[in-house]
Amino acid sequence: MRGDDRLTRGRGRYTADLRVDGCLEAAFVRSPVPHADLLGVDTTTARTLPGVAAILTADDLTDVGDVPTMFGTDDSPPWRPLATDRVRHEGEAVAVVIADDRYRAEDAAAAVRLDLHRRPGHAAPGRADRLYPDHDDLALEKEFGPPVADTTWQEAHVVIDSRYRQQLLAPTSLEARAILVEPGSPLTVHCSHQFPHGLRTGIAGALGLAEDDVRVIVPDAGGAFGSKSPTYPEYLAVVAAARDLGRPVRWVEDRTEALTASSRGRGQDQHVRIAADVDGRILAIDLQVDADIGAHPLGAALPGQTALAASEAYAVPEVHATVRSWFTTTAPTYAYRGAGRPEAAYAVERAVDELAAELGLDPAELRRRNLVRDFPYDTPTGRRYDSGDYAACLDRCLELLEPDRWRGERERPTGVGIACYVERSGGEPGILEEYGSVTVEPAGFTGRVGTSSTGQPHRTVFAQLVADRLGVPADVVDLVEGDTGEVPEGHGTFASRSTQMGGAALAGAADALIDEARLQAAARWGLSSGDVAWDKGVLRAGTRELPVAELAPLHAEHRFTSPPAFPYGSYGVVVEVDPDLGAVTLLRLVAVDDYGTVLDHTATHGQTLGSIAQGLGQVLTEGVVLDDEGATVMPDGLLDYLLPTAAEMPRDLRVDETAVPAPDNPLGVKGAGEAGCIGVPPAVVNAVADAIRPLGGDPSRLRMPLTPSVVWEAMQP
Amino acid sequence: MKPAPFEYATPTTLDEAVALLGTPGARVIAGGQSLLQDLRWRRTSASLLVDIARIEELRGVHDDGDRVRIGARVRHVDLERGAVGGPLGRLLAATARWIAHPPVRSRGTMVGSLCVAHPSSEWCGLAAGLDATVELVSVRRRREVTVADFLRDSFTPAAGPDELATALLVPVLPEGTRVGVVESRRTHASYAHVAAVAALLPDGGSRLGLAGAAPTGVRAHAAEAALARGDDPGAAAAQLDADPREHPHAPIPYTRHVAGVLVRRALQEAS
The missing domain is CATH 3.30.465.10 (Uridine Diphospho-n-acetylenolpyruvylglucosamine Reductase; domain 3)
Incomplete structure (x- = not known):
């Protein structure tokens, strides 16, 4: 049985399941409008209601520091845990009610009166009326790569000029945000989180505590998809409440909060231009991104990921990208599975498909002519692609897709679409390092690593990895992660970094443990370590042997650093379009990804399927619906924000991998977590474009999500 | 979210239930598949839920x-x-x-x-x-x-x-009636966008119902009449029977169009 089997059997133990004596429950009072002056908060009635222990407002948190931004700007405006004089997005927390149960907390929250003076909201990226008095609405502007020469555009045989929209997505993990804080020394924080050491730093910093005074423990976590790495304002409010009351306090975010108040992903207006010669050789790509980053600069710099990826899989001499991040009166835009790379792949792969149509070239052939073939490859916007055989990946995809099989007379309009992508895994400078250790215990070994599973099978994969390294059975290896009291340092789980960075750190620690054990055995025996062999947990020299357990306590650490890796893939999709309704049906979906060397195919296969499902969500059904001012228009929650279910998965789903080892990684592994989110959306839209083009449809009117009405309208003359 | 407090009663007779409904703010709960959501979202409230499951x-x-x-x-x-x-x-x-x-x-x-x-x-x-x-x-x-x-x-x-x-x-529909129902929806678990229900009666008449095409479910009288005349019932349904409201994922002209398509398809399924 796999070590993480209990999660799929409903035996996980999440933050909401923790039993802590005397624990109080929190409910937030939130802004009902996108933008308003906050003139007053009246808690008089609410405080008298049964079960209420405390109600905190901004006035009670003056000794708590600002909310740290993760990918903010150099001069980010202050972000307070609870709003002070203005609310800048619907769902912004204004007060927190602490009561003896969640029902009573919500009763009291409903009784808190807010005195709000509406201001106009603006949901779309662009300059408005100063969301912050001392800051421009343009939170950040950045340029990547040298500008494309005017002559390139003028002399090109063809220039494609397209605009696309990346709709806002709600990350929607099964478990939304959750935190339980126990006051004391250390302050103990149980939180469904991707980055426990970062949360420790964030809380300690805001509360004026030393890092050792805060212990963050991540219980089982029900998904994250990038959204659970920040120190959210709600967390600081809950910490302050627990501290002030001297009692444990828990907050479990519900789905309504998650859909209105929590961070969102994507959110970009894109303008892409591609210049090519008569043979379809791409001469230049220019990508301009205007990102709606929400009311706080939590992820203001994240669209830079899109700019960095603007070359995608192609060797293009001139590539230039600009990013403008705009404050909007919406919940903060932040990481969501793919975090910048799906956006880039969509813009480039849609435009490349338009280029193929313009030139009358087969889209696969056009791509093949432009693929990067020599590695390492430095892109003009600043990436160094480490390795790969992009053409082999595309060829395998086409083999499985059988594009010609779907041509000719068919009952309904049918289209074939492909998309190639290159992404970045492991992280960026600053987190391109990870801690691992292996300790000899009386009954086996314990690995410790700075990653933090939010549902991924780390226990299975990492225990096996350490066991293989040591030559011992996996069931004598225990794994500890997600606890800052147990693991001294770490950078968490995101950016598809866990196995690449954490796995390599554990492997290095296991190797170091073997070296240390040989040294110590050699010292006992008066030999040099070169005379001592490690044999499945036993040290041997000639006829002498010593089980490593006898050397306990024995402990080795390793800090692994490396450049990022660049996984890639080719996706192919066949769709059928209902000519009368516009509904899209997937007849086949092919995913061929290169994750480098794969340690556990069950794990990577699960990642591929999950990311495909979320890619299908973005392209077909998901999308946060806002009015022009930024208020959500999703009264029925997940009946309006439609997630794909198992029933939405294509029946003919062909998943394969190629495996070019990552040269900078001792295990050869690249990240595997985000592939389908990146490859699926452009492949599906390209397929729908292919289906409607012969009918006189206009692919430029296709936008995500491809609801039936969008496709139907694109088919109208 | 959690609902506001309410009382809960499980009457076993109809008389008992309707007596309880005299309580100001009382609401009936049957399967609860809509009411519980509304209570949870606090967009409706109840002083007393009268559960009819035991009557x-x-x-x-x-x-x-x-x-x-x-x-x-x-x-x-x-x-x-x-x-x-x-x-x-x-x-x-x-x-x-x-x-x-x-x-x-x-x-x-x-x-x-x-x-x-x-x-x-x-x-x-x-x-x-x-x-x-x-x-x-x-x-x-x-x-x-x-x-x-x-x-x-x-x-x-x-x-x-x-x-x-x-x-x-x-x-009751007479023996020999042929029936059909079709629906458009965005995922397998979502609300209907539009649903069309058709019954072709043995005397040549028809009964057509639409959901999602108007503020409430409606009988598609115009489509029935068009069918009787030998005209296109879909066009009649789209133009006359449908009276849709704007929806973020379905503009009014599209919903009208879908109502027409689905009426045709429901009839096709029935025939």
Whole structure:
């Protein structure tokens, strides 16, 4: 049985399941409008209601520091845990009610009166009326790569000029945000989180505590998809409440909060231009991104990921990208599975498909002519692609897709679409390092690593990895992660970094443990370590042997650093379009990804399927619906924000991998977590474009999500 | 979110239930598949929930030859599994299969759906199309209201706060009637966008109902008339019977168009 089997059997133990004596429950009072002056908060009635222990407002948190931004700007405006004089997005927390149960907390929250003076909201990226008095609405502007020469555009045989929209997505993990804080020394924080050491730093910093005074423990976590790495304002409010009351306090975010108040992903207006010669050789790509980053600069710099990826899989001499991040009166835009790379792949792969149509070239052939073939490859916007055989990946995809099989007379309009992508895994400078250790215990070994599973099978994969390294059975290896009291340092789980960075750190620690054990055995025996062999947990020299357990306590650490890796893939999709309704049906979906060397195919296969499902969500059904001012228009929650279910998965789903080892990684592994989110959306839209083009449809009117009405309208003359 | 506090009663007789409904702020709960959501979101409230799950008189289906009486406790899944016989039963079963997904169908009730009056409710479209009647009981009286009158507007059924909808009375479809139902929706688990229900009667007449095409379920009179004349019932449904509201994922012209397409497809399925 796999070590993480209990999660799929409903035996996980999440933050909401923790039993802590005397624990109080929190409910937030939130802004009902996108933008308003906050003139007053009246808690008089609410405080008298049964079960209420405390109600905190901004006035009670003056000794708590600002909310740290993760990918903010150099001069980010202050972000307070609870709003002070203005609310800048619907769902912004204004007060927190602490009561003896969640029902009573919500009763009291409903009784808190807010005195709000509406201001106009603006949901779309662009300059408005100063969301912050001392800051421009343009939170950040950045340029990547040298500008494309005017002559390139003028002399090109063809220039494609397209605009696309990346709709806002709600990350929607099964478990939304959750935190339980126990006051004391250390302050103990149980939180469904991707980055426990970062949360420790964030809380300690805001509360004026030393890092050792805060212990963050991540219980089982029900998904994250990038959204659970920040120190959210709600967390600081809950910490302050627990501290002030001297009692444990828990907050479990519900789905309504998650859909209105929590961070969102994507959110970009894109303008892409591609210049090519008569043979379809791409001469230049220019990508301009205007990102709606929400009311706080939590992820203001994240669209830079899109700019960095603007070359995608192609060797293009001139590539230039600009990013403008705009404050909007919406919940903060932040990481969501793919975090910048799906956006880039969509813009480039849609435009490349338009280029193929313009030139009358087969889209696969056009791509093949432009693929990067020599590695390492430095892109003009600043990436160094480490390795790969992009053409082999595309060829395998086409083999499985059988594009010609779907041509000719068919009952309904049918289209074939492909998309190639290159992404970045492991992280960026600053987190391109990870801690691992292996300790000899009386009954086996314990690995410790700075990653933090939010549902991924780390226990299975990492225990096996350490066991293989040591030559011992996996069931004598225990794994500890997600606890800052147990693991001294770490950078968490995101950016598809866990196995690449954490796995390599554990492997290095296991190797170091073997070296240390040989040294110590050699010292006992008066030999040099070169005379001592490690044999499945036993040290041997000639006829002498010593089980490593006898050397306990024995402990080795390793800090692994490396450049990022660049996984890639080719996706192919066949769709059928209902000519009368516009509904899209997937007849086949092919995913061929290169994750480098794969340690556990069950794990990577699960990642591929999950990311495909979320890619299908973005392209077909998901999308946060806002009015022009930024208020959500999703009264029925997940009946309006439609997630794909198992029933939405294509029946003919062909998943394969190629495996070019990552040269900078001792295990050869690249990240595997985000592939389908990146490859699926452009492949599906390209397929729908292919289906409607012969009918006189206009692919430029296709936008995500491809609801039936969008496709139907694109088919109208 | 959590609902605001409420009292909860489980009467075992109809008299007891309607007496409880005299309490200001009392609400009836049957399967709870809509009401519990609304309470949880605090967009409705109740001082007292009167649970009708134990009232014997509200059980089951009774066919008197002219009308089938479907009691307020009859769940979607009961109809899906063939609680009603004949062509009407086939139409009810085919329609039930479109409702939400199995967990909802195993708790939600048909009469409850009528009382919620969601614009996309398949049952509202069917009940309107078949000229069904709602039976309402209060301490004051027992009365019958046609579905056309009962479904005044979205979410606002024509029932007093003290009235309990005890049954839906659906005219029996004669032997030889052919039936069809089709629906458009965005995922397998989502609300209907539009649903069309068709019955082709042996005398050449037809009954057509639409859900999602107007603020409430409606009978597609214009499409029926067009069909009788030999004209395109789809065009009539789109232009005359449909009266859609704007939806973020479905502009009005598109919904009209879909109503027409689905009426044609429902008729095709029936023929």
